Amino acid sequence: METYTLIVLTLAATIRVATPLLLAALAGLFSERSGVVDLGLEGKMLGAAFAAAAVSAATGSAWAGLGAGIATAVLLALLLAFATVTHRGNQVVAAMAVNIMVAGLGPTLALAWFNIGGQTPQLDQPAQRFLAIVWPGSATAREVPFPGLLYAELLSGHNLLVYLAAALVPLSAWVLFRTRFGLRLRAVGENPLAVDTAGISVTGLRYQAVLISGVLCGVAGTYLSIAASAGFTRDMTAGKGYLALAALIFGKWRPYPTLGACLLFAFTDALASRLQGVALPLVGVIPVQFILALPYVLTVLLLAGFVGKAVAPRAIGVPYAKEN
């Protein structure tokens, strides 16, 4: 009974941790499928997290915060596209530049505007945040361990953005694999020359993909600062953008396996906080850091081809130069 409740609560925590990873990984999915490496997930998320918290603090509206988060991430995405698609700059360098710049800019602006160190004010009004939505009947359902507790903890009690993220997985799968736009997007990531020959703009498609990535990163960042927590703090993405990229690779650039990878990585995170200082039978105390490093180790093993094989879109990272 006790163990059962613990497991359900850990799974509920998994969903909460997985949400920003999933949103960012889906963002990377669109961008990378079109042939643009998306190392900038981290910076776009962090920028959105700051903008969402700042605007929500100033206006008192979580929706305005979401709008600002998306707008900021889209602006950063446009900057990346301008550097890498239009001017064919190095995609890795551009992304690192944006990540570093945003890491500094958030706390700098926060200090200048709010004057409480490098963070934004605590959001204490309910309207300033996306709070958990409690589904009808979950209080009574909680009394019944199975399936009531599952309903109360896993289905009910998350904020709007969690459900949005969940809905985006089938939607992304549909767009990428069932629409003309998706076909073209994937084609431009595999063989841009063929797409160009067919009279479709490579630049246009890549811009669209990068913009979609910006929007999704905006939601991911907003989730971090005004849904999962009550304000922006320095470096609050803490490598989640890179972890999302790892999940994307682990999911072999496909929506459903990527969802699986996000859940797996989030589970290791939730497990790590549960297992902190707990002695397990046979093995004793497992250091938290080892569990936290697990997603990265797994991704390296996958990339090494020891656990299946991850094949990237063929034209990834290569700027497209039109012949004249």
Next chain:
Amino acid sequence: MSAPAKLPRWAELGLLPLLNLLAALVLSGVVVKILGESPWVAGQLMLRGALGSQEGIGYTLYYATNFMFTGLAVAVAYHAGLFNIGGEGQAYIGGLGSGLVALWLGHLPFFVVGPCAVFAGAAFGAAWALVPAWLQARRGSHIVITTIMFNFIAASLMTYLLVNVLIKPGQQSPETREFGAGAFMPSASDVFAKLGVTLAPSPLNLAFFLALGAAALVWMLVWRTRWGYALRVVGQNQDAAVYAGISPPRVIVQAMLLSGALAGCLGLNELLGAQHRILIDFPGGAGFVGIAVALMGRNHPFGIFLAAVLFGALAQGGSQLAFDLPKINRDMVVVIQGLVILFCGALENVFRAPLAAVFGLKGAK
């Protein structure tokens, strides 16, 4: 757009980076203006803080030492056609190697400990680069991704070691005990005092000269040896390399080992030279700054030296800025670094076409 226009050599190596740097600094000025301070005053403060006193110059060169090591690391890998983004992790683990030697042998005189620490730092750094290198060479795993993963694995490992194993007993913050005095890298002011020259105290230490030596060594290796030739051929064209009897996988692994070893030397400056203990997150982003330094320095050791001094001056000047202006904190330095990388690295082609037009060259359409 056609292929990027070719510019005269002096414009390519001098004018273009300068224009890019200028654009980054102008935009930084705009940020300062938004923050409500005068960009003009901020610029003067930074310049004076970085270069206005012996102490300031000492700090600038001390920061530059870190950036030289990581910049050289990026450059060596770059010449083999590899993007080593793992300098941060290699520096972290390399510093662990130097630090362990310093903790272990700190009671011995420096001429014994010093060389051992250099060797250990380089060896640990190289070892941390080995796995991504081997995976790239033999299994085609993309080195950008694997080195990023290794940065995170290094961070987890070091947190574990510092929190659970190496921590000085009876203290809260995760850091080791102080090294024995024999493991202190002699400071520049001490060295010059022996020569009868008095310098203001600063963390500048012997590691700066080691970094200069490393730069010279990299220049020799890359441009004056058979191995360096093989390295550059692999970087330019792997098929040509195979045809010339060069084994790309072997060269890739060797290049990454050298790259990791160079990054691994950061601890000599940061730990043995300044902190005198191993502490959490001591590379502090220098691994990433190294990418900018290599880019700006056009992957040439002399250019890297200049770029490292520039970034050192930014770091030191930025601390001064944060100290003097209440509305600005140290994060402003990070913003400027980001902007410099953006303009010098990712947007470097933006000014190329207009410049080419000025020179009346064809190629920019």
